[in-house]
Amino acid sequence: MAIPGYDSSTVDEFTLEHVGARVDVVAGVVPERFGLRKSDRDPPVDALADPVDVVALEDVKAVEAMQIALVYDPSQLPPGASPTDVAVAARTDDGWEPLESTVDLEETTVTATLNDLPPGSTVVAGYDDSDDGNGDEVV
Template sequence: MAIPGYDSGNVAEFALERAGARAEVVAGVVPDEFGLERSGRDPTATALADAVEFVGLEELRAVDAFRIELVYDPSALPPGASPTDVGIAVETDDGWERLESTVDLEATTVSATLGGRPSGSTIVAIYDGTGES
């Protein structure tokens, strides 16, 4: 996993392998407390995996780039659903917001690259059937 356009020496990497989640961050300040853990929240009904929580997200400062990668379960897709309609959603105060996402069909992962910090700390791989990645 890499954030395009950034030297790997400037990227802080985090993984929660048992939940199939990875994050990469380019920021002026990445606190020691920052990381990933399984979320205790119930994910959206269209979730294809357990929700994951960013710990210490609010403490990140001067974020230039943020990349999230989640493993999804293709067997959880509805019958006839296209895996290209899988995306990452982040929980905000207004509900779940789908991020512009890219699907790797071979690795069964979905990723999103942001130009800053996500708008919420809970993320999940979802199927929404809109055809928008």
Template sequence: MAIPGYDSSNVAEFTLEQAGARIAVVAGVVPDEFGLEKSGREPPVDALSDPVDLVSFDGLKAVEAVKISLVYDPSQLPPGASPTDVAVAVGDDGWEPLESTVDLEETTVTSILNDRPPGSTVVAGYDDRDVEAERAAE
């Protein structure tokens, strides 16, 4: 899983097939224990995938880029929702949607960050930030 702008030989990749999760990182230090595992954490009500934990997340040092890609279930979107209203959400105490790109053909959502995400659990979820902004503007 390439990260645009980075030499693939500098990218460490991890996949958790049964959860449809992939992560790629470019960092000065990537611990051997770093990887992905299914989370025991309760997903948010608008989750479109199972939560996944980033293992040994705190061991990443000098992070330059992180690419998170999750398979999601579009049939779980609320009625009337756009199929592009999906985001990678990350959290420890709550869920924060990240700027994300949706691949409708592959039913994946991807987020690319220039630092480690603000939490160690990720999930694909319905992103209603645009809907909420429209309501607030009315």
């Protein structure tokens, strides 16, 4: 997976195959211990995959771009939910915050592309109906 607009030789890639997670980052400093691991956190109610921790996120400096891609299970969507209402969500002090994301229905992945660090180091693919007009954020 390439971050659009960046030469692949400038992108550091980290993959955690057994949970279907990948992070690509373009930054001035990416520490050697940076990577991914399965999280011990409880997933949100509407999670469509297991949460993943981005390890040593706080040590990444001068971020130009970061792309987080997660595999999700579409069979876990609530009845009647649109398959495009899936987002990467980051765990913050206030709960799970959905990030602007793109869904690949064929690959059953959801991807968030950021120009900075995510608001939290634990991420998950989840159902997000925050654009349905009722103001509820389910993730």
